[in-house]
Amino acid sequence: MRAVVCRSYGPPENLVLDDVPEPVPAPGQILVRVHTAAVNFPDVLFIEGKYQIKIPPPFIPGNEIAGEVIAAGEGAAISPGQRVAGTTFGAFAEQALLDASQAMLIPDDADFASAAAFGVTYRTAYYALRSTAAVAEGDWVVVLGAAGGVGLAAVDLAVAMKARVLAAASSPEKLELCRRRGAEATVDYDREDLKTRIRELTGDSARVVLDPVGGQYSEPALRGLARGGMFVTLGYAAGTIPTIPLNLVLLKDLYVRGMEIRTFASDYPDEAVRDDAELARLFAGGTVRPYIGARFPLSETAAALRHVAERKVLGKVVIDVA
């Protein structure tokens, strides 16, 4: 089968499209003919050897797929022919393995691209909104990087939870997309004073900040929170991990929390089961569907990753494999 291979750590342009052996499902696994793979920011870090987890090259990058089951390992409760989506390793390939117990059956009215693009970003955003920050109807939620993958998922889900969304991003085009998805207020944080605008636009009542960006944006966003508000750190797409003066937390009795998708289910098993079930209902009912901002063929995976690395993402970037 054809697969994108990272032979040594480096930029997207070092990736090669190669012929590799087809994977064989172990017990409990299914083999999927990949129709669509979705790109996530960490894919760029993985191939550069800069992610928290390091996969020794050579490896096939990519973590999210949707496709059709073509073989099932012993004991896998999903049969060939079914349409599934899920997270795995080796997504940027014509075939990939999934743990059957982790696979989501794709509802009839959802296409492969929506299903592939749903998993990582919507779970990240929902765990953070629902369980970490316990967002309630009417709460003001400030989302940084709001037109990106995690950001736009957070906008969609906060709107579905009837929260009030202030979307912060770096261009008029990105903010327009956030407004179309239901954000009530927007701030261009490269041209406006983020702290001041959060306070003005929310009437000094921002209860939650969701931050997948880090860098220079975190501190002003935290300063914009209302007394007793919560700052949730999710990632550092800006490339730097900010340092926050603790007196800011003390003076306004703030909460600062993190949420990590890889450890959430083991740290909070009951919440993870509940949140996954609620998310699946939101997806199946069509209440939330990811916005696909760009599509690339498998042969142009490097360009897809470059698109993400250069801050051009609107919603999700996907790779059309078949």
Ligand SMILES: NC(=O)c1ccc[n+]([C@@H]2O[C@H](COP(=O)([O-])OP(=O)(O)OC[C@H]3O[C@@H](n4cnc5c(N)ncnc54)[C@H](OP(=O)(O)O)[C@@H]3O)[C@@H](O)[C@H]2O)c1
């Ligand atoms: N905690 C978790 O479990 C978890 C799960 C998934 C992802 N993450 C992390 O969340 C972050 C966002 O992931 P994503 O998939 O949503 O990424 P994405 O789609 O690329 O969005 C990232 C956003 O960050 C902003 N940004 C600011 N400076 C940037 C820069 N120098 N390069 C690229 N983007 C920049 C961009 O918005 P503006 O241009 O509007 O600033 C962009 O839309 C990543 O750090 C990722 O590792 C964490």
